[in-house]
Amino acid sequence: MTAHRQSSPPPSEPPSLRVMLFAGTDHPLWPEVVRLRQRVFGEEQGISEESRPDPDDAHSIHALATIETPDSSPQAVGTGRLTVRPAGQQEALIAWVATLPEARRHGVGGAVMRALLAEADAAGTPRVALAAQRHAESFYLELGFTPVGVPYTVRGIPHRWMTRQRPEPLDI
Numbered sequence: 001m002t003a004h005r006q007s008s009p010p011p012s013e014p015p016s017l018r019v020m021l022f023a024g025t026d027h028p029l030w031p032e033v034v035r036l037r038q039r040v041f042g043e044e045q046g047i048s049e050e051s052r053p054d055p056d057d058a059h060s061i062h063a064l065a066t067i068e069t070p071d072s073s074p075q076a077v078g079t080g081r082l083t084v085r086p087a088g089q090q091e092a093l094i095a096w097v098a099t100l101p102e103a104r105r106h107g108v109g110g111a112v113m114r115a116l117l118a119e120a121d122a123a124g125t126p127r128v129a130l131a132a133q134r135h136a137e138s139f140y141l142e143l144g145f146t147p148v149g150v151p152y153t154v155r156g157i158p159h160r161w162m163t164r165q166r167p168e169p170l171d172i
């Protein structure tokens, strides 16, 4: 009798997550950012008018997160924008943070935010602010943001401003 060895499939490698940062709207990755915003804010949330490219995009830093498996090419799954104000203004702004629905709760949004916050910290910005959709408040709380002011609504979506102070450098 011939013995057949049962071969189990090779263990699948976890997808690798990468966050790229680029400035302005001339970069080849910019259309991917526009596409992701349109998918999440336009199609899912119905606010395509508000989420269209705006004048701040040209002088902001954009994050694009991709995931890649051994069997697939990189797929763009997440984005976010950091606008560092001109010298003399204290606050940087983060906006348009989005992860495709099918990629949520796998660390994509957190990775995008940490990349943008590291940029803000490196630029010496003392405070970062954002208009949080209230369903995402706990996401931002975990990243060091604190709610400020009273909640308000934009196009039926409850919001609240949140801010985060730059961490003090360790004095070792």
Ligand SMILES: CC(C)(COP(=O)(O)OP(=O)(O)OC[C@H]1O[C@@H](n2cnc3c(N)ncnc32)[C@H](O)[C@@H]1OP(=O)(O)O)[C@@H](O)C(=O)NCCC(=O)NCCS
Binding pocket: 040, 078, 096, 097, 098, 099, 100, 103, 104, 105, 106, 107, 108, 109, 110, 111, 131, 132, 133, 135, 136, 138, 139, 142
């Ligand atoms: C908010 C958003 C960007 C989060 O992206 P994500 O890739 O799912 O985030 P992460 O996987 O990095 O989440 C990190 C942690 O944040 C918290 N979190 C994320 N989404 C959450 C949600 N909807 N409700 C409660 N907690 C949430 C969780 O603690 C999560 O960790 P866990 O999955 O281990 O529990 C995503 O839900 C999204 O694109 N929503 C639609 C667009 C939007 O509302 N953007 C924010 C505009 S202010």
